[in-house]
Amino acid sequence: MTTDATLTDAAVRRKRRALLLSLCTTLGALLLAAVFLMPLGYGAATALKDKDGVSDPNAAILPVSALTFDYEGEERDVYAVPMPDGEVRDLALVEPGRESSVFVDPDDPGAGTVEWEGRWRTLEPVTGLDPQWGNFAEAWNTIDFLRLIGWTLMYALTTMVFTVVSSAVVAYGFARFRFPGRNLLFGLLMATILLPPAVTLVPKYAVFLQMGWVGTYLPLIVPQLFANAFNVFLLRQYFLTIPRELEEAARIDGAGPIRTFLRVIVPQALPALTAVSLFHFFYAWNDFFEPLLYLAGNREIMPIGVGLSYFSGVYSAEPHLILAASILALALPVVIFLVAQRVFIRGIVVTGVDK
Amino acid sequence: MSDFTEAVLAARRGRRPGRPAGSMARREARWGYAFISPWIIGFVLFWAVPIGASLVFSTLDFQLTDPDATTFAGGSNWERALSDPDTWTALAATFRFTVLFLPLSLVVALGLALLLNSKHLKFTGLFRLLFFMPSMIPLVAGILIWQQVLNPQTGWVNRLIGLTGVDASGSDGIRWFDNPVLVLFAFSFIGLWGIGNSMIVNLAGLQGIPTELYEAAAIDGAGWWRRLRSITLPLLSPVMFYNLVIGSVLILQYFVVPWVLFGASGRPDGASRFLLVHFYQEAFVFGNMGYGAALAWFIFLVVAVFTGLLFGTARYWVHYGTERS
Numbered sequence: 001m002t003t004d005a006t007l008t009d010a011a012v013r014r015k016r017r018a019l020l021l022s023l024c025t026t027l028g029a030l031l032l033a034a035v036f037l038m039p040l041g042y043g044a045a046t047a048l049k050d051k052d053g054v055s056d057p058n059a060a061i062l063p064v065s066a067l068t069f070d071y072e073g074e075e076r077d078v079y080a081v082p083m084p085d086g087e088v089r090d091l092a093l094v095e096p097g098r099e100s101s102v103f104v105d106p107d108d109p110g111a112g113t114v115e116w117e118g119r120w121r122t123l124e125p126v127t128g129l130d131p132q133w134g135n136f137a138e139a140w141n142t143i144d145f146l147r148l149i150g151w152t153l154m155y156a157l158t159t160m161v162f163t164v165v166s167s168a169v170v171a172y173g174f175a176r177f178r179f180p181g182r183n184l185l186f187g188l189l190m191a192t193i194l195l196p197p198a199v200t201l202v203p204k205y206a207v208f209l210q211m212g213w214v215g216t217y218l219p220l221i222v223p224q225l226f227a228n229a230f231n232v233f234l235l236r237q238y239f240l241t242i243p244r245e246l247e248e249a250a251r252i253d254g255a256g257p258i259r260t261f262l263r264v265i266v267p268q269a270l271p272a273l274t275a276v277s278l279f280h281f282f283y284a285w286n287d288f289f290e291p292l293l294y295l296a297g298n299r300e301i302m303p304i305g306v307g308l309s310y311f312s313g314v315y316s317a318e319p320h321l322i323l324a325a326s327i328l329a330l331a332l333p334v335v336i337f338l339v340a341q342r343v344f345i346r347g348i349v350v351t352g353v354d355k
Numbered sequence: 356m357s358d359f360t361e362a363v364l365a366a367r368r369g370r371r372p373g374r375p376a377g378s379m380a381r382r383e384a385r386w387g388y389a390f391i392s393p394w395i396i397g398f399v400l401f402w403a404v405p406i407g408a409s410l411v412f413s414t415l416d417f418q419l420t421d422p423d424a425t426t427f428a429g430g431s432n433w434e435r436a437l438s439d440p441d442t443w444t445a446l447a448a449t450f451r452f453t454v455l456f457l458p459l460s461l462v463v464a465l466g467l468a469l470l471l472n473s474k475h476l477k478f479t480g481l482f483r484l485l486f487f488m489p490s491m492i493p494l495v496a497g498i499l500i501w502q503q504v505l506n507p508q509t510g511w512v513n514r515l516i517g518l519t520g521v522d523a524s525g526s527d528g529i530r531w532f533d534n535p536v537l538v539l540f541a542f543s544f545i546g547l548w549g550i551g552n553s554m555i556v557n558l559a560g561l562q563g564i565p566t567e568l569y570e571a572a573a574i575d576g577a578g579w580w581r582r583l584r585s586i587t588l589p590l591l592s593p594v595m596f597y598n599l600v601i602g603s604v605l606i607l608q609y610f611v612v613p614w615v616l617f618g619a620s621g622r623p624d625g626a627s628r629f630l631l632v633h634f635y636q637e638a639f640v641f642g643n644m645g646y647g648a649a650l651a652w653f654i655f656l657v658v659a660v661f662t663g664l665l666f667g668t669a670r671y672w673v674h675y676g677t678e679r680s
Contacts, residue, residue: 021475022475025470025473025475025476025477026475026477028470032470036486036489036548037489038504038512038515039548040492042504166393169390170390170394172390173388173389173390173391176387177386177390178380178384179387185391185395188398189398192402194604194658194662196607196608196658197608198631198634198651198655199409199651199654199655200409200651202409202412202638202644202648203405203409203412204405205638205639206417206419223397226394226396226397226400227393227394227397257386282491286494286495288614288615289610292614305493306495308493309615312502323500323503326495326499327496329493329495330491330496330497333492334488337491341484345555348556349555
């Protein structure tokens with residue numbers, strides 16, 4: 001009996017200790033996440049402030065403004081009024097006076113006015129949450145958000161199709177066919193991940209300029225027709241896991257390599273193709289350097305990243321608008337990520353672990 | 356499949372691996388080349404030829420504003436690249452930031468992955484999402500948000516520091532973007548928002564470590580720190596190496612953050628004049644294509660030497676060969 005009791009005692013203590021550890025770890029993680037994501041909270045709060053609320057260092061953290069109350073056709077400011085009985089009431093100032101003023105209760109204007117002894121100038125104005133949703137509309141119009149998004153989507157989606165199709169074709173070649181120099185070529189492909197693109201830019205720019213492509217999307221789009229090392233690598237890894245029997249069955253049915261690729265590999269590899277598409281979509285949404293370079297300041301066709309940076313340069317005195325525009329710009333990618341996070345994170349794992 | 360089995364199989368097939376014989380094999384090779392041909396064309400057009408052409412360009416005096424006046428300049432662009440004080444400012448700025456941020460990002464990515472992998476943590480999926488999410492925020496939007504949250508007067512960072520009693524927001528407050536050292540921390544904060552990928556890669560690496568190893572170590576009485584040092588870190592070293600190489604290649608070409616915040620100004624005190632900023636300004640703002648090409652090759656060499664050194668050290672600390680599941 002006694003040994004049983006001590007055993008359960010130990011078990012209870014161990015359980016309690018595990019629970020405590022869980023609690024501490026989880027709370028610690030929560031705190032860390034709060035610090036990590038704090039700028040987002042600041043961005044959201046500030047994007048909703050009016051201009052005064054942004055620049056005043058003593059302003060409240062949340063977007064607030066002084067409350068007013070419409071009494072007999074006039075806007076009256078609301079103050080926190082300490083009443084003689086010690087209670088503090090939020091009252092609207094109707095008739096300011098030097099030593100005594102007349103107030104009205106905004107919650108019950110029918111009850112008539114209240115006369116208060118004291119100097120109203122010493123009273124604290126009452127503020128209430130007052131998010132300026134109009135900032136988003138203003139930012140939307142000022143940066144011409146629809147045009148930016150339109151060009152960004154055009155760029156991201158076109159190049160997504162180009163790079164996914166070409167990378168899948170190349171990846172299939174590396175995954176399933178034996179040919180002399182395959183390992184060398186694959187090594188060369190992987191080396192391009194480490195090569196700094198800067199070393200290719202000057203001649204490329206000079207040629208694109210000669211061709212009249214600078215100032216258009218062509219220098220950004222056309223190279224995507226020729227596969228990309230990261231995507232090829234990821235897709236090849238996935239293709240290698242597809243059982244060969246499926247392809248052999250197709251071949252026996254008389255399908256050539258192209259038919260086999262389209263009918264067997266592509267349907268089997270949909271998760272990997274989705275991951276690569278998403279990766280590219282986010283990459284293109286983020287792309288800054290190449291649009292900055294090749295669009296050569298053509299503001300009519302800027303994608304979102306470059307457009308935002310121009311906007312922030314011009315509107316540096318209006319941080320609330322800059323933040324509203326930034327939040328508009330991050331909304332779509334973040335929503336897509338939240339919907340597709342499983343596929344997405346799986347894809348990162350493949351590139352990082354299965355080298 | 357081990358190298359040995361592969362060799363045996365190849366011997367049975369009566370040929371060396373990768374060298375097909377007979378018409379079937381030739382057919383297969385032709386299809387293989389056909390499938391990879393888009394990449395081969397792209398590699399020649401957008402990598403091989405431009406890299407070579409860059410080298411040629413670097414010997415020319417080629418101004419974008421007056422291409423017809425191009426002349427052969429010999430090594431003068433290279434001489435100029437090496438004697439230009441801006442080149443050395445840029446190299447110093449790039450290395451200072453690399454030395455600060457590379458270890459920082461590796462440690463934070465590992466720390467977060469360890470946290471997410473902890474058996475004590477509840478709501479793992481939620482936390483993984485929260486820590487990853489900033490990586491999904493478009494870079495320029497993230498930069499602008501950080502620029503505001505670090506603003507000296509009303510930014511929350513200085514107001515939070517102010518809670519500890521330090522006067523961070525006042526006129527003698529902390530000016531993150533005016534001080535060449537503090538600005539590196541501002542860059543680092545922005546960089547840490549993009550840490551999601553390496554965190555996930557680390558996490559996957561951690562989950563691939565066989566639990567029996569930890570159980571055995573626990574029986575031997577090894578504590579948390581000992582298990583981390585003797586099991587986790589060695590087994591994770593290939594993943595860490597991957598993160599290190601990718602991270603250093605990216606950081607040596609750091610451009611968007613300094614450009615969005617400071618343009619080509621180099622403020623404060625040259626701290627934002629990174630190698631790529633210097634190159635971009637010379638080549639594409641001033642139009643000195645010849646000099647730009649020399650700088651591009653300079654960057655190429657810096658990246659090559661740096662990654663070469665990393666690969667050189669790999670055999671002393673990266674553990675390959677033990678089974679990975």
